[in-house]
Amino acid sequence: MINGALNTDYFILLVALLLIAGVLTAKFSTRLGVPALVLFMLVGMLAGSDGIGFIYFDNAKYAQLIGILALVVILFEGGLQTKWSTVKRVAIPSLSLATLGVVITTSIVATAAKFILVVTWMEAFLFGAIVGSTDAAAVFAVLKGVNLRERLSSILEAESGTNDPMAVFLTISFIQLLMTDQPNYLLLVGAFFWQMGMGLLIGLGLGMVASYAVNRINLDSSGLYPVFAMAFALLTYSITALIGASGLLAVYVAALVIGNRDLTYRHSIFRFNEGFAWMMQILMFVILGLLVFPSQLFDLDIIIKGFILSFILILIARPIAVFLSTIKMNFDFKEKLFLSWAGLRGAVPIVLATFPMISGLVHSQLFFNVVFFVVLTSALIQGSTIAFFAEKLELTGTKKETPLHSLELVSIGKANAEIIEVEINEDDVVVNQSLAEIEFPKDVLNNAIIRNGDLITPYGETTIQAGDTLYILVSKQSKKELKRMLDEKDLSEHVSANQ
CATH class of the missing domain: 1.20.1530.20 (Na+/H+ antiporter like fold)
Structure with missing residues (x-):
């Protein structure tokens, strides 16, 4: 033994x-x-x-x-x-x-x-x-x-x-x-x-x-x-x-x-x-x-x-x-x-x-x-x-920048909800619009905005800028509706499910 x-x-x-x-x-x-x-x-x-x-x-x-x-x-x-x-x-x-x-x-x-x-x-x-x-x-x-x-x-x-x-x-x-x-x-x-x-x-x-x-x-x-x-x-x-x-x-x-x-x-x-x-x-x-x-x-x-x-x-x-x-x-x-x-x-x-x-x-x-x-x-x-x-051989590409931020989340599996990440580009419709002007579905909460490596607390009057990364808490029931809304605004390729 x-x-x-x-x-x-x-x-x-x-x-x-x-x-x-x-x-x-x-x-x-x-x-x-x-x-x-x-x-x-x-x-x-x-x-x-x-x-x-x-x-x-x-x-x-x-x-x-x-x-x-x-x-x-x-x-x-x-x-x-x-x-x-x-x-x-x-x-x-x-x-x-x-x-x-x-x-x-x-x-x-x-x-x-x-x-x-x-x-x-x-x-x-x-x-x-x-x-x-x-x-x-x-x-x-x-x-x-x-x-x-x-x-x-x-x-x-x-x-x-x-x-x-x-x-x-x-x-x-x-x-x-x-x-x-x-x-x-x-x-x-x-x-x-x-x-x-x-x-x-x-x-x-x-x-x-x-x-x-x-x-x-x-x-x-x-x-x-x-x-x-x-x-x-x-x-x-x-x-x-x-x-x-x-x-x-x-x-x-x-x-x-x-x-x-x-x-x-x-x-x-x-x-x-x-x-x-x-x-x-x-x-x-x-x-x-x-x-x-x-x-x-x-x-x-x-x-x-x-x-x-x-x-x-x-x-x-x-x-x-x-x-x-x-x-x-x-x-x-x-x-x-x-x-x-x-x-x-x-x-x-x-x-x-x-x-x-x-x-x-x-x-x-x-x-x-x-x-x-x-x-x-x-x-x-x-x-x-x-x-x-x-x-x-001059085959290098554009420099890949490592994000300066990270978001660690406590498990919310019991809450039947998740956080999705939305990256905003210059040609997106929501650029220069405030959060109050964007009609989000119910059960949606904008938790954070990352801008130039800094964390910004979102308010209704916060204006979305190109390069922003939005972290949105959404219930699983409303997730499809949120994605459908973002698709209508030509943002589908910038949306990905994340923890």
Whole structure:
């Protein structure tokens, strides 16, 4: 009993220390000019048996489980933050990069891997599939600190959110072909359309169900709404995966639907998922760092082969894939060059590299070590220079200003009411009108106005100005009427439900 309690306490202590180390690492990663994911992995490597020997971990199955769970959370958070109006404009190039681009990258890297790693063609294509996709966790994390043009950032985010399913499909397919004496290629074609098609349909369906459920249910605490939304993310993945379709694609699509709907307690859901995604990202990269043994990783043979394959992936395969996948899509040379350089590799290739290990394939340990080295190289070289290249290629956008105010609310779930946020632009009808002149529905109370970062107490004679942010308390019964009134005044695009 005592030993069991000590083991439990020891495990909790380890988790606490790893999270603290991860948070401090993220804090200093920007100052060091190194992506946080690299430092997370280094923390895991340092804590492992080849480091200070604090933790011994070599279970690929548990690492895969944690990795997939983390990817579900990260993709869900990324989808929630993505605006459909922006994604719609870049859907074609994003999907082209996520499908054709992955196939081209896989083929080029596989050709190189055949001769560099001295493996069979099927094994070479398996390696190419593992490193063929960009990584959502890496791209989402790095782009948050880059002042990039909206079109380019949207393409990279949408590509990384939708190309994981393609990489997973190719990886599993090549493993099946390697383990089957008489492979049926026609079944693989059918499996592709099944996985992508059903992933898309289930994601759309459960996304709408989740949005409806979140808005209709009246919970006693606002803290339950984010948990409820996350439960739908896990449900979406599990249902889709259990029928043999792409769970990751379904989660991202469902998050897009949920994030672009008028949502109750929107800010609470978003903030919870942002924090949860950070926690899962820290745990995932630390665990993946623990899984690798530096004494094997930094072997001279692995270093040479890893560098050559990284060079081919970064400077040959990715650029060719980008230039071919975006033909006649109205991209100039600088934009294509930047998209080529911003194809970050991260957790997904490392997680996929555990699949051959679990399947017991001959060269699985070699693949894992080389893939880990390729990811480390990509994150260090590409991840730390994305902002530099964006600036040098003159692809930076307008500076994104962080709001100087925040509004924290006590749960009002029992009151059957919520607060919505209305942002006022220069062309809105209510500009230069007083609150007394605007005919609001009943059960509506203007709580606060934020103007130039300052809090203004609203009165009847308070005049609305362009740039103001109104926080309006409204009963759920009157919410539709309020939105209808705002729609009539051409304010619909500036209204979003918030907690």
